[in-house]
Amino acid sequence: MVKRLAVIDVDLCVGCQSCMFACNRRFGEAGLARTAIFVQSVGGFERGFVVKVCRACRDPPCVRVCPTNALIERKGGGVRLDYRKCIACGNCISNCTIGAIFWDEVMKKPIVCTYCGYCVNYCPYGVIKLEEI
Numbered sequence: 001m002v003k004r005l006a007v008i009d010v011d012l013c014v015g016c017q018s019c020m021f022a023c024n025r026r027f028g029e030a031g032l033a034r035t036a037i038f039v040q041s042v043g044g045f046e047r048g049f050v051v052k053v054c055r056a057c058r059d060p061p062c063v064r065v066c067p068t069n070a071l072i073e074r075k076g077g078g079v080r081l082d083y084r085k086c087i088a089c090g091n092c093i094s095n096c097t098i099g100a101i102f103w104d105e106v107m108k109k110p111i112v113c114t115y116c117g118y119c120v121n122y123c124p125y126g127v128i129k130l131e132e133i
């Protein structure tokens with residue numbers, strides 16, 4: 001079954017960035033340079049946060065702008081990135097409608113959610129969950 005990450009209740013987010021650190025840890029590295037999920041203040045702590053992560057679009061716009069077919073449409077929604085084909089042009093980053101493709105500072109390539117759900121285990125407030133689509 002195809003899965004994607006869902007933001008269940010963004011009002012519960014305290015901006016601790018645990019999900020971001022967890023995502024980066026998939027590579028066995030500390031820090032935030034390679035995270036595929038991004039928590040951002042909407043301006044002032046009292047106004048809360050947004051959680052940016054790939055929503056696994058059907059007919060994804062990011063795929064359409066990739067000149068080398070490095071982004072491959074996943075059956076059921078979302079994408080997979082073939083790093084070997086990627087020429088790091090950044091088209092996908094500027095054409096994701098929700099800004100959910102980031103820049104991997106280590107690989108110098110884009111980074112997008114792989115829908116693994118690893119981050120879910122580290123959110124202490126149940127803000128995110130892996131769901132079937």
Ligand code: SF4
Nearest residue numbers: 066086087089090092
């Ligand atoms: S940065 Fe890579 S994946 Fe993104 S559009 Fe360019 S070639 Fe495709």
Ligand code: SF4
Nearest residue numbers: 054055057060062096
């Ligand atoms: S990266 Fe952005 S445009 Fe591409 S499938 Fe995910 S949400 Fe859609």
